[in-house]
Amino acid sequence: MFGRLPDERANLELCKWYISTMGDQNGYKPFPKGFATAAIHHAQEPEKWDSLAVVPPIVTASTFKQDGPANPRQYEYSRSGNPTRDVLENVLARLDNGKYGLTFASGLGASVTVLGLLKSGDHMIVGDDVYGGTNRIFNKMAVNYDIEISLVDFTNLADVERSIKPNTKLVWTEIPTNPMMRVVDIKAVSELTKKNGLILVVDNTFLTPYLLRPLDLGADVVSYSLTKYMNGHSDVVMGALVTSNEDLYERLKYLQNAMGIVPSPFDCYQVNRGLKTLALRMRQHSQNAIVIARYLEAHPKVEKVIHPGLPSHPQHELFKRQTSGHSGTFSFYVKGDLDDTKNFLAGLKLFTVAESLGGYESLIEIPSIMTHTSVPVEHRALLGITDNLVRLSVGIEDVDDLIADLDQGFNQI
Numbered sequence: 001m002f003g004r005l006p007d008e009r010a011n012l013e014l015c016k017w018y019i020s021t022m023g024d025q026n027g028y029k030p031f032p033k034g035f036a037t038a039a040i041h042h043a044q045e046p047e048k049w050d051s052l053a054v055v056p057p058i059v060t061a062s063t064f065k066q067d068g069p070a071n072p073r074q075y076e077y078s079r080s081g082n083p084t085r086d087v088l089e090n091v092l093a094r095l096d097n098g099k100y101g102l103t104f105a106s107g108l109g110a111s112v113t114v115l116g117l118l119k120s121g122d123h124m125i126v127g128d129d130v131y132g133g134t135n136r137i138f139n140k141m142a143v144n145y146d147i148e149i150s151l152v153d154f155t156n157l158a159d160v161e162r163s164i165k166p167n168t169k170l171v172w173t174e175i176p177t178n179p180m181m182r183v184v185d186i187k188a189v190s191e192l193t194k195k196n197g198l199i200l201v202v203d204n205t206f207l208t209p210y211l212l213r214p215l216d217l218g219a220d221v222v223s224y225s226l227t228k229y230m231n232g233h234s235d236v237v238m239g240a241l242v243t244s245n246e247d248l249y250e251r252l253k254y255l256q257n258a259m260g261i262v263p264s265p266f267d268c269y270q271v272n273r274g275l276k277t278l279a280l281r282m283r284q285h286s287q288n289a290i291v292i293a294r295y296l297e298a299h300p301k302v303e304k305v306i307h308p309g310l311p312s313h314p315q316h317e318l319f320k321r322q323t324s325g326h327s328g329t330f331s332f333y334v335k336g337d338l339d340d341t342k343n344f345l346a347g348l349k350l351f352t353v354a355e356s357l358g359g360y361e362s363l364i365e366i367p368s369i370m371t372h373t374s375v376p377v378e379h380r381a382l383l384g385i386t387d388n389l390v391r392l393s394v395g396i397e398d399v400d401d402l403i404a405d406l407d408q409g410f411n412q413i
């Protein structure tokens, strides 16, 4: 339907088509009301500070004066609590419709803190294609503490249910999975975890609370690598957990201080600043990505596109029921082998060859030789992570320029 290099009019048609598929329409959930307002104002009242600063100050102090011995006001020591961090944690909680937010020095810092909820002899169920670093913590580190792990394909609920044992305590899943974009039915999984008294953690790094709110669907904890879309500017490494469960919050907050995996006040400021434009950015990432997915689907040098917002995705309907759209990250197969795929990447000028995702700039990578080398070869083959699979993190540049760039890459094959 759409040409390879859409002219102005074709692009307008793409945009119109796109707008008709997103938020509130065509089966997607509406965009969350008041989201941008909360991101900008919640917990940021200038009256909080003696200076009436409109932008929350970066408080770098490691320690705080006490009114007398053992008589602190709000803060004692910056590992246990910091004013700049508090602002960010409060706004994060609000954006997920949660009560409590906690931030960590990285996304994996958040994951390892969750692991701290378990003790030896406990069992946890983890998605079989979760983020490689998450898999490493659970599969390589946790097993040394006699914590038992089952890796399960969460698109098969019966398998998840069968994996529950008397010592199961925690269930960890991602949506959509990376790079295969498999979609989990969070509500159905949460019914299972509630019935069995298990803690459900959903890693929502790929969609952000603008597009999906797992707590509303029954998750107990939402986990983030803030490094990606939430900060959105590829200049901070940080993680977060959000929950509405007071007991879990108290335990996780204790661990945040006890394990010491806290972020710096400067990084908290940066992420808080990034959140101010999250709604705008996500709409643009989302729109650019679906336009590019459509372009790729029609391209003769593309074998297949895997994007949960495309009707060709096998779980498209399930995806729409839970979200307000997809972000900028998806995958596709080049028609060809590893050399063809490398040549395609070499021909690109705007898309930067790099790992990570979620920044304003477009990135591209080959998972089999970059992000997913830690996944054993047989398992990679099972998942479909072959050498001609490419993952894109579509940025917020002008989409015409991105498409012209991809065209230039395809000319190299």
Ligand SMILES: *Cc1c(COP(=O)(O)O)cnc(C)c1O
Binding pocket: 106, 107, 108, 109, 131, 133, 134, 174, 178, 203, 205, 206, 224, 225, 226, 227, 228, 237, 238, 239
């Ligand atoms: C990047 C990522 C992580 C790890 O976060 P870091 O900030 O790199 O430690 C965890 N989960 C997902 C889905 C990610 O993409």
